[in-house]
Amino acid sequence: MAITQDGVELGVTISELAAEKIKYFAIKEGLDDGVGVRVAVKGGGCSGLTYDLSITNEELDSDKIVEQHGVKVMVDKKSYIYLVGTELEFSDGLNGKGFVFVNPNAKKTCGCGTSFSV
Amino acid sequence: MALQRTALHETAGGNMQERFGWELPATITTLSSEYSAATTGTVVHDLSYAGRLHATGADVLDLLNRLSTNKVDELESGQGAPTILTSDSGRIIDLIQVVNMGDHILLITSPGTQQTTIDWLDKYTIMEDLEVDDHTTTTVMLKLLGPGSSQWLEQNAGIGLTDLLPYGMLPAQIAKISVQVIDKPLGRKPGFAILVSNADAPALWTDMVEMGVTPIGTDAYETLRVESAVPAYGTEMGESYNPLEAGLIGSIDFAKGCYIGQEVIARLDTYQKVQKHLVTLRFSEASAPTPGLGLMSDGRVVGRVTSLGPIPKNGYVNGLGYVRKALALEGTRLEMESPGEGSAEITGFSQLFGPGV
Numbered sequence: 001m002a003i004t005q006d007g008v009e010l011g012v013t014i015s016e017l018a019a020e021k022i023k024y025f026a027i028k029e030g031l032d033d034g035v036g037v038r039v040a041v042k043g044g045g046c047s048g049l050t051y052d053l054s055i056t057n058e059e060l061d062s063d064k065i066v067e068q069h070g071v072k073v074m075v076d077k078k079s080y081i082y083l084v085g086t087e088l089e090f091s092d093g094l095n096g097k098g099f100v101f102v103n104p105n106a107k108k109t110c111g112c113g114t115s116f117s118v
Numbered sequence: 119m120a121l122q123r124t125a126l127h128e129t130a131g132g133n134m135q136e137r138f139g140w141e142l143p144a145t146i147t148t149l150s151s152e153y154s155a156a157t158t159g160t161v162v163h164d165l166s167y168a169g170r171l172h173a174t175g176a177d178v179l180d181l182l183n184r185l186s187t188n189k190v191d192e193l194e195s196g197q198g199a200p201t202i203l204t205s206d207s208g209r210i211i212d213l214i215q216v217v218n219m220g221d222h223i224l225l226i227t228s229p230g231t232q233q234t235t236i237d238w239l240d241k242y243t244i245m246e247d248l249e250v251d252d253h254t255t256t257t258v259m260l261k262l263l264g265p266g267s268s269q270w271l272e273q274n275a276g277i278g279l280t281d282l283l284p285y286g287m288l289p290a291q292i293a294k295i296s297v298q299v300i301d302k303p304l305g306r307k308p309g310f311a312i313l314v315s316n317a318d319a320p321a322l323w324t325d326m327v328e329m330g331v332t333p334i335g336t337d338a339y340e341t342l343r344v345e346s347a348v349p350a351y352g353t354e355m356g357e358s359y360n361p362l363e364a365g366l367i368g369s370i371d372f373a374k375g376c377y378i379g380q381e382v383i384a385r386l387d388t389y390q391k392v393q394k395h396l397v398t399l400r401f402s403e404a405s406a407p408t409p410g411l412g413l414m415s416d417g418r419v420v421g422r423v424t425s426l427g428p429i430p431k432n433g434y435v436n437g438l439g440y441v442r443k444a445l446a447l448e449g450t451r452l453e454m455e456s457p458g459e460g461s462a463e464i465t466g467f468s469q470l471f472g473p474g475v
Contacts, residue, residue, distance in 0.1 A: 043242025044184025046381035047206045078244050108206065110381050117206055 011066040012039050012073050012083050018090040018099060019069030026055050033057065036065075036072035039088065041079040045115025047108050049082060051101050082118060124166035125258050125316035129323050132335050138229040140167040143335040153341055153429050155332035160266035162323070162331045163339045165311065166258045169232030171225040173239075177246035178223045182216060185242055187361060187383065189374040195220040198285035198300065200369045202361045203238055208382030209357040211238050213349070213366060217287050217300055224287075225250075226259075226302070226311070228351035242378070258319035260312040261302065262331070263342065268308050274329060275299060293325035305346030337428040344427035344438055347398050347468035353409065353424045354396055354438060362392045363440065365468030395446040398466035399423065399437045405460030407437055412455030413462055419455060420445050423462070437462070 014022070014037070026035040034057040044050045059065065062077040075083055086103040090096075097113055106116035121141040124130075132143025142164075145152060155161050173182075183191035188201035198217035202210055212235055215226040227235045232252050239250055262271065268279055275290040277299060282288045287300045295318045300311040314322050327333055349355045349364040360383065361370060370383065386392050401407045413421035421441030430436070441452070441464065450464045 041244055042184065043181060043244060043246070044378065045376045046378065048242065048378050049244075050184070050376065076245060082244075110376075115376060 011064050011080075012075050012085075013066060013087045014068050014071055014073050015087060015089045016069050017092065018088045019071040021090045021099070022055065022071045029055050031055060031057055034072065035070070036074050037088075038074045038076075039079065039083060039086075040076060041082045046110035046112075047115040048117040050115045053099060122167070122255065124164050125319045126164045126166070126323050129320040130164055130333060132333075135336075137336050138167050140229075142167060144337045145335040146333045149335075149337050149341075149429050152332060152334040152338035156264050156334060156338055156342055158265065160262065160264040160270045160331050161334045161338070162326055163261045163263065163334050163336075164258065164323075165261040165339075166254070167229045168254075168259060169225075169227030169229065169235065170253045170257065170259060170313075171227065171232055171235060171250050172253050173223040173225060173248060173250045174221075175247040175249050177248050179216075179218070181239065181243065181246050181248055182223075182225075183374070183377070185239070185378050186214070187366075187370040187377060187379075189371040190216045193218040193223075196286050196288065197283055198224075198287060200285055202366055202369050203235065204361065204377070204379035204383065205357060206378050206382075208360045208379035208386065210355045210359050210361055210364065210366075211235070211357070212351060213355060213361075213369065215285055215300075215302060217285065219287060219298070224300075226300075228355070231351050256316065258314050258316055258322075260314070260319075260323070260326075261304075261339070262310040262312060263304060263307065263334075265308075267310060270329075270331065271299065271310060292322060293329070295322045295325070297322070304342060305348045307342070307346055340425075341427045341429045341436075344425050344436055345398070345431070347396060347438060347466055349396055349438075349468070350425065354440075359440075360386065360392075362386055363394050363396060365396045392443060394421065394440045394442050396424075396468040397421075397439060397441050397446050397464045398468070399439050399462040400431075400465045401435045401437065401454075401462050402460035403433065405435070405454050405458055405462065407435060407454065407458055407462065409437075411458045413439060413441060413452040414455050415445055415450075415452050421452065436465075438468075 022037045038054045038056050040052040042052050063074045064080050066073045089100045091100045105118050108117045132146035135144045179191045186201040186203050200215050202213050212231045217224040275292050277288050277290045290299045298313040302311040303309045411423045412419040423439045425438040427436040451461050
C-alpha cells in the first residue's frame with residue numbers, strides 16, 4: 001500500500017547531515033557499498049512505540065525504499081504506516097540528540113524523542 | 119453465557135457462586151474453618167480461574183520488557199518475575215507474573231484479563247516474532263498457602279525450596295503426579311502455584327486433601343487477599359490507578375530503561391506526586407461498609423472503600439481502600455460517608471508491600 005500526496009508517493013526522507021552520519025557509521029561497520037539504513041518501529045518506549053535504526057544493505061521484498069544523498073532508506077511494510085512522511089534528521093553538537101525523527105503521524109512524543117504514539 | 123467450570127468442579131464441590139464468569143465454590147466446608155486452616159496450617163485453592171497465557175517466539179521477553187515495568191528480558195528457564203503492563207499515562211493494564219517455562223513463556227494474569235493482555239501485546243507487536251495462546255482452561259492451577267505450605271512442599275513434592283527462585287518454577291511430583299511448582303506469594307505471605315494437567319487434577323486434589331491440606335473456596339481466599347493488601351483487578355487495579363498508588367513498587371525496575379508509561383511513573387516517584395495510597399482498613403462495629411463508599415475527614419471525601427474481607431477478624435470487618443496520601447497513615451480514623459455509619463481505621467499501608475519487595 002502506498003500513501004500518496006498530490007500524486008507523489010510519500011516515504012521516509014533523510015536530511016543531508018543525517019545521510020553523512022549514516023555513511024560514517026556504515027564505514028565503521030565495514031559497509032561502503034549500497035549503504036542503507038533500516039528505519040523501523042517497535043512496541044515500547046515511554047509513549048508506546050519506539051524508533052529503531054540499523055545500518056544494513058539487505059533489502060526485504062516488502063520494503064519501501066527511498067534513496068537520498070547517497071543513502072538507501074529502507075522501511076518495512078508494517079512500520080511504513082507509522083512512519084510515512086517522516087524525515088530523519090541529525091541533531092549535532094554537545095547537547096545534540098543524535099538521530100531525530102520528525103514524524104507527522106506522532107500525536108505524542110516522549111521527552112527524549114525516541115518514543116511516540118499515534 | 120454459560121458459566122465456566124474448572125476441571126475440579128465435581129471433585130472439589132462446595133457452595134457454588136458466580137465469580138469472574140466462573141462457577142466457583144465460595145466455601146467448601148465452612149468459611150471459619152477454612153480461614154482458620156489458612157492461618158495455622160496448609161490450604162489449597164483452585165485458582166484455575168486466573169488467566170494463563172503461553173507466549174512463544176524469539177522476541178517474547180524482549181517485547182514484554184519494552185511494555186512493562188519490571189526487568190524480564192533476561193529471564194532464563196525456571197526464572198520468573200512480576201511485572202505490570204502500563205498505559206502511556208502510567209496506568210495499570212494488568213499485573214502479570216512472567217515465568218520462563220523452558221519451551222514457552224507463561225504469563226499469569228488476573229482473573230478474566232487474559233484477553234485484555236493478549237490485545238495489549240497484539241497492539242504493540244509490529245515486527246516481533248511472538249505468538250500468544252490462551253491456556254486458562256487447558257490446565258489446572260492450584261494455589262498452596264498457609265504457614266505450613268513451604269514445609270509441606272519440601273516434604274511432599276521432593277523439591278528443595280532453596281532451588282525455587284522467587285517467582286520462578288521447578289518441575290516436581292506430588293503423589294507421583296507430574297506438576298510444575300511456581301513461587302507465587304500472596305503479598306508477604308508465602309504461596310505457591312501448582313500447575314497440573316486437567317486429567318491429573320482430580321486425583322492430585324484428592325491426594326492433597328488426604329495428605330492433610332485443607333481446601334478453601336473463594337471467600338477464604340478473598341479474606342486472605344484483603345488482609346495481605348494485595349490489589350485485585352477491577353477493584354484496586356485498572357486504568358484508574360497507577361502502580362505506585364496500588365503499592366506495587368516492588369514490581370518496578372527504575373533502572374531498566376524505557377517502557378510504556380515509564381516517564382510518568384519515574385516522575386511520580388522522583389517528585390513524590392503520588393496522590394493516594396492503597397491501605398488496609400478496619401471498620402468499627404457500627405459501620406456498614408460497602409465497596410465504593412466514601413471515607414470522610416473534616417466533612418470531605420478523602421478516600422473510598424474498594425474491597426471487603428468476607429470474614430470479620432476479632433469482630434471487626436476488614437477491607438481495602440484508597441486514601442489521599444496526606445491521610446494514608448497507620449492509625450488514622452476516617453468517618454464513613456452517608457448512608458454508612460461509624461468509622462474506619464487505617465491498619466496498614468500497602469506501599470511497602472508488593473511482589474518483589
